[in-house]
Amino acid sequence: MSFGLRIPGDGTGLASSTSTDQVTQLNRSEWGLGDKTKRRPREFILSPSTGTVRAMAEMHIQLTFCSNTVQDYNLALVLDVQSVGEEVLALPIKARCVVPDVVLKNPYLQFQHCFLGHPYEQSFELINDSDLPACYGLLPQPYEEDPALLYSSPHARGVIQPYSTEQIPVVLQAKTVGSLQETAHIAILGRQDPPLELLLSCVGQGPSVSVTAAKLNFGCIPVLTDVTRTFQLSNDSPIPARFFAQMLYSTMKFKAINGVKPSNAGLI
Structure with a gap:
């Protein structure tokens, strides 16, 4: 007996995606299921779907179902x-x-004071109280x-097992000074409602630089004689600090030392 098996009503588009595909294939950007603008995916796989059964024999058929609707x-x-x-026979x-x-x-993460360009990490929790696993994804930050x-995450995608909680780390970098806020979005595969919103907040600040002495006293010095005093700049922050030093409202005369101008700019 030569036969063919099919499921009328199954989708005619591409094969449906599994949660493993969604997590491992970073080029996947679609998180909602049942997109009406596209053809429905094929959600059933028959193996084999055609064949020939010998006389007085039997054949095992495997049906795999991965719903995306x-x-x-x-x-x-x-x-x-x-x-x-x-349609000689039909199996419901x-x-x-x-x-x-x-x-x-907690839909709010406060990173407090953040030095510019320095990465800071905190975690938020997703809770799955159902008896089914859930696939989540921290959506990429829109381009600006x-x-x-x-913001980004080293574990931006994953699966939350039933009745469990998942800790997802978020790495934040401030790029300008002042009070800053950004909303990150967490998608749940198949969720028809808008993605979950996570508010990220911090105060961006530049490097913390201090001077060893607030005053340089040259004392009594002879005219037309070079006298040198030094002071030290200290960078107490985890980021480099560019500095530029100059004299303000000075009537004193300065000249190069040994033909080389004193350094008044640099990086610490």
């Missing part, structure tokens, strides 16, 4: 027999696809030419 399924697996007819298929309700425990804040 939030809905109730009421379909049938039908059997076509060559030279006999179509019933299923229901749902998305776990994932909760963001000169962003005030940059």
Whole structure:
């Protein structure tokens, strides 16, 4: 008996994606399921879908279902027999696809004071209280030419097991001084509602530089004689500090020492 198996009502688009695909393939940008602007994905895989059963024999058929559509399924697996007819037999298929309700425990992360360009890390919690695993993803930050804040995560995508909590780290970098805020979005695969929102906040600040002495006293010095005093700049921050020193409102005369101008700019 030569046969063919099919499921009328299955999608005609690309094969449906698994949570593993969504987590490991970083080029995937779609998180909502059942996009009406595209053809529905093929969600059933028959192995084999065609073949020949020898006389007085049997054959095992494997049916794999990966839903990408939030809905109730009421379909049938039908059997076509060559030279006999179509839909000779029908096996009902019933299923229901749902998305776990994932909760963001704290929608606000305060990083306090952050030195410019220095990475700071904190974590937020996603809670899955359902009996199904959930696939999450911290969406990439929208492109800006000169962003005030940059954020990312070394574990931006993953799967939260049933009745468990996942700690997701966020790395933040301030790019300008002042009070800064940015909203990050966390998508749950299949969730029809807007992504979860996480508010990131910090105060950007430049390097902390101190001087060993607030005053340089040259005392009584003879005219037309070079007298040198030194002072030290200290950078007490985890980022480099560029400095430029100059005299303000000075009536004194200065000249080069040994033909070399004193250094008044640099990096510490």
